[in-house]
Amino acid sequence: MSDSYNKEDILDILSNLYNNLSPENYSNLREKILKSANKIIKGSNPLPIVNILIDELTDIIIGNIGYDIPSVIETTNISLKHWIKKYNKGLWASDYGSLYGGNYF
Numbered sequence: 189m190s191d192s193y194n195k196e197d198i199l200d201i202l203s204n205l206y207n208n209l210s211p212e213n214y215s216n217l218r219e220k221i222l223k224s225a226n227k228i229i230k231g232s233n234p235l236p237i238v239n240i241l242i243d244e245l246t247d248i249i250i251g252n253i254g255y256d257i258p259s260v261i262e263t264t265n266i267s268l269k270h271w272i273k274k275y276n277k278g279l280w281a282s283d284y285g286s287l288y289g290g291n292y293f
Contacts, residue, residue: 193275208260
């Protein structure tokens with residue numbers, strides 16, 4: 189993917205999520221956010237990474253219906269979906285294969 193997207197935009201979204209999650213209750217998610225940000229910083233196509241994070245956040249939202257969760261989870265989920273809509277033209281199918289560990293292409 190070309191750098192036609194603004195890396196700072198996505199990293200700001202991830203940073204906001206990371207900084208507003210409780211380390212005690214969301215340590216696994218915080219670790220995934222750090223790993224994702226690191227991959228993006230190193231030049232990986234962010235679209236499949238962001239899609240996986242959207243899935244994670246959606247699972248948290250659905251799994252906690254009726255319970256309080258930090259609002260930053262819901263707002264980040266929406267922000268990431270808007271970001272995907274803006275940049276979805278640059279997605280490479282081969283990135284999904286490499287991201288999931290398979291050599292599909």
